[in-house]
Amino acid sequence: MTAGRVMLAVPARLEREVRKSLFLAQAAPVASPAEALAFVRAVGIADATHNCWAYRIGQDYRSDDDGEPGGTAGRPILQVIDGQGFDRTVVVVTRWFGGIKLGAGGLVRAYGGTAAECLRLAPRLPIVPTTRLTLHCGFADLALLRARLGALDAAVEDESFDAAGAALVIAVPDDRVAEAVARIADLTRGQSVPRILDDEAP
Structure with a gap:
């Protein structure tokens, strides 16, 4: 809507x-x-x-x-x-x-x-329609990733940490989802590949 x-x-x-x-x-x-x-x-x-x-x-x-x-x-x-x-x-x-x-x-x-x-x-x-993406990245990539999200008009909605790094939920404008997925995979050398978050999932 x-x-x-x-x-x-x-x-x-x-x-x-x-x-x-x-x-x-x-x-x-x-x-x-x-x-x-x-x-x-x-x-x-x-x-x-x-x-x-x-x-x-x-x-x-x-x-x-x-x-x-x-x-x-x-x-x-x-x-x-x-x-x-x-x-x-x-x-x-x-x-x-x-x-x-x-x-x-x-x-x-x-x-x-x-x-x-x-x-x-x-x-x-x-109001810009957005898609929520979830991804996990290592600590070494986190600062760079955060710094580059602004260029994608993306915003971090949720963040949690574990021994290996950070799990992020980001909101990306609908028309930039493909670009965001490719850019994040590139920045993390393929270690982090975002997926679309299914709101219906428990």
């Missing part, structure tokens, strides 16, 4: 007033549902009337109306995240009730509109 999608470059926030109610949108880039929920807990304001939220992380998504009528807050926020092409993103919209009821349609417009404006103004980064 990452092709052509974007993520926030930095956290963002935006305030606006709708018929005496104050709405505050706070958005952040997140890598997992647990991280998204931690952000929701961290920025939710206890004395506000509602803290409504949604996140999208690949195929995982969730939304919450936090006491507003069903479907009038969390779902519109999620629709904005998807509609603007965001992924790995959480948005919390906090409302302080100003004494004027907005009605279901008004709530949808207020929550969705506040989230939309916040994301529209926020700096964004393209």
Whole structure:
């Protein structure tokens, strides 16, 4: 689901007033549902009337109306995240009730509109689809390998050591996998040949 999608470059926030109610949108880039929920807990304001939220992380998504009528807050926020092409993103919209009821349609417009404006103004980064590779290399090759991974736009996601060297899991842009496999094999004189990590494996 990452092709052509974007993520926030930095956290963002935006305030606006709708018929005496104050709405505050706070958005952040997140890598997992647990991280998204931690952000929701961290920025939710206890004395506000509602803290409504949604996140999208690949195929995982969730939304919450936090006491507003069903479907009038969390779902519109999620629709904005998807509609603007965001992924790995959480948005919390906090409302302080100003004494004027907005009605279901008004709530949808207020929550969705506040989230939309916040994301529209926020700096964004393209999400580059990656493939995870796993490999083992000797200690003698580790420093050189690490130094050259940047040239492949690759990032080390996990690293563990044993008596013979290091086991690495690296993320490589999809269009550079063949180049990365060949380069790593070359740098290690054929001692390390990466293989694609199967996420379904136990």
